[in-house]
Amino acid sequence: MxxxxxxxxxxxxxxxxxxxxxxxxxxxxxxxxxxxxxxxxxxxxxxxxxxxxxxxxxxxxxxxxxxxxxxxxxxxxxxxxxxxxxxxxxxxxxxxxxxxxxxxxxxxxxxxxxxxxxxxxxxxxxxxxxxxxxxxxxxxxxxxxxxxxxxxxxxxxxxxxxxxxxxxxxxxxxxxxxxxxxxxxxxxxxxxxxxxxxxxxxxxxxxxxxxxxxxxxxxxxxxxxxxxxxxxxxxxxxxxxxxxxxxxxRQPLSGKEKVQMEEIAQSLEKAMRRDQLFRDPDLSLTKLSKQLEVKSYLITKCLNLHFGKKFNDYVNDFRIEALKELLKDPTNDDYTLLGLAFDVGFNSKASFNRAVKKSTGQSPTQLKSTL
Incomplete structure (x- = not known):
């Protein structure tokens, strides 16, 4: 051999x-x-x-x-x-x-x-x-x-x-x-x-x-x-x-806890969709907690159980949806992509790029071209 x-x-x-x-x-x-x-x-x-x-x-x-x-x-x-x-x-x-x-x-x-x-x-x-x-x-x-x-x-x-x-x-x-x-x-x-x-x-x-x-x-x-x-x-x-x-x-929620989570979820959706708190570039879990008068750990629990998201991802998804609407509007063609990103609540180019990539799987430029 x-x-x-x-x-x-x-x-x-x-x-x-x-x-x-x-x-x-x-x-x-x-x-x-x-x-x-x-x-x-x-x-x-x-x-x-x-x-x-x-x-x-x-x-x-x-x-x-x-x-x-x-x-x-x-x-x-x-x-x-x-x-x-x-x-x-x-x-x-x-x-x-x-x-x-x-x-x-x-x-x-x-x-x-x-x-x-x-x-x-x-x-x-x-x-x-x-x-x-x-x-x-x-x-x-x-x-x-x-x-x-x-x-x-x-x-x-x-x-x-x-x-x-x-x-x-x-x-x-x-x-x-x-x-x-x-x-x-x-x-x-x-x-x-x-x-x-x-x-x-x-x-x-x-x-x-x-x-x-x-x-x-x-x-x-x-x-x-x-x-x-x-x-x-x-x-x-x-x-x-x-x-x-x-x-x-996770331990299963009791009937009372389920009702509580539903109420918090409704408050969150109202704060984002009607009041558009996501446009605040300094929005944090603590700040949102004070705004809704709900303890921060309960908001985190609701986001995890009800929406299956973390705080930053939840907020950034609203910002990206708002950005998409702005990009579809021809009157915004003269504005830069980063300028529009700041308008919907992003506070840095890096965080904006990361959020878009994570949410859509595309770069901001690619997202813009598809719209």
Whole structure:
């Protein structure tokens, strides 16, 4: 065995071993993130399995022998596992329900199809006629094209975006609040897996189109080295964060508190829409509290529970809506964008730019051009 291949075996083996060790630790962890840890353990187990299969291939095993029929593909399971891993973190009461199993349908299809294709070797006598139409073309698409790899990478990319949506806590339970700053490591995990998947798909396609899908050492194996590194890192990261709480559960409001929040919400809307207090560049939570004769902590609570916003975001949204109306008015064409921003209550260019970008996803200039 060449020195480079020995080094490759060592790297893949270390990644696989690390994944198995941390996988078992996380699977048996009884902490607050038990369900999430088990999904992460499953990801590590499947990553380790894939690395071990690749290691066997370096030794010449798994290519049309006993191992070829035993070691089946599970490449399409990663995406769903990643999604449920994140969902379990941000939904503490989440349990895998009957409707959730639909997300594992792709790996079920992959498993069945892989079995079917590999059984074609029992009928193959070197001629096309020895196989059925489905067996022949299924084999061509599955074994001679990068179908399974492209689908695997695409599923990971899709599910990392779905998981990222969960981290924003959009359309989530009203009594669940994500603790600021606690989800950064999950964002890093999703971004890393997404970038890796894009590279994975690109490398496989390069191998297919330019090297006749020969799994050239200099193009295919580096992908698995990256997979080993990710497995190693993911195991350590998951172990260190295994008991970390990233959400807090709000206590349900009593009937009296709900009425109180509704009254404060109405007062806030009246202050903004009718009295247009948002135009005051020095408006603060304390100042608004005195104006409404409501304690500041109750206003903050109302903004969080009723509007799902922080004070600055709530006020700035009114300023931006007012700015849009000014921009639509032709009589304001001679005024600068910043001048109009000051007119609706912004007190600096920097805060104005940040608020517009956060609220609309556009720069002020882009916002103006769309109106």
């Amino acid at each position: 060449k020195t480079v291949e020995v080094l490759l075996v060592v790297l893949l083996a270390i990644g696989a071993l690390q994944g198995l060790v941390y996988g078992f630790i996380l699977w048996n962890n009884k902490g607050p993130n038990k369900t999430a840890n088990r999904f992460l353990a499953a990801i590590l187990f499947f990553f380790s399995y894939r690395l071990l299969v690749e290691t066997l291939k370096i030794f010449g095993l798994g290519r049309y022998d006993f191992w070829y029929h035993t070691l089946l593909e599970y490449n399409w399971v990663y995406g769903a596992l990643i999604y449920f891993f994140v969902k379990s973190y941000v939904r503490p009461t989440f349990k895998l329900g009957r409707k959730d199993w639909i997300h594992f349908l792709p790996v079920g299809i992959e498993f069945a199809w892989s079995n079917f294709i590999k059984t074609q070797n029992f009928y193959w006598d070197g001629t096309r006629e020895s196989l059925s139409w489905l067996g022949y073309w299924g084999y061509v698409v599955w074994m001679l094209y990068p179908t399974m790899y492209v689908v695997a990478g695409s599923l990971i990319i899709y599910y990392t975006y779905r998981a990222q949506f969960l981290l924003k806590n959009e359309a989530g339970p009203e009594n669940i609040e994500i603790i600021p700053g606690k989800t950064r490591w999950l964002y890093r995990v999703l971004l890393t897996l997404r970038i890796f998947s894009v590279i994975y798909v690109v490398v496989i396609l390069i191998d297919f189109f330019f090297f006749n899908f020969a799994s050239n050492f200099f193009y295919a194996h580096p992908v698995f080295i990256g997979m080993a590194i990710i497995t190693y890192w993911l195991g350590i990261e998951g172990f260190n964060r295994r008991n970390e709480i990233i959400v807090k559960v």
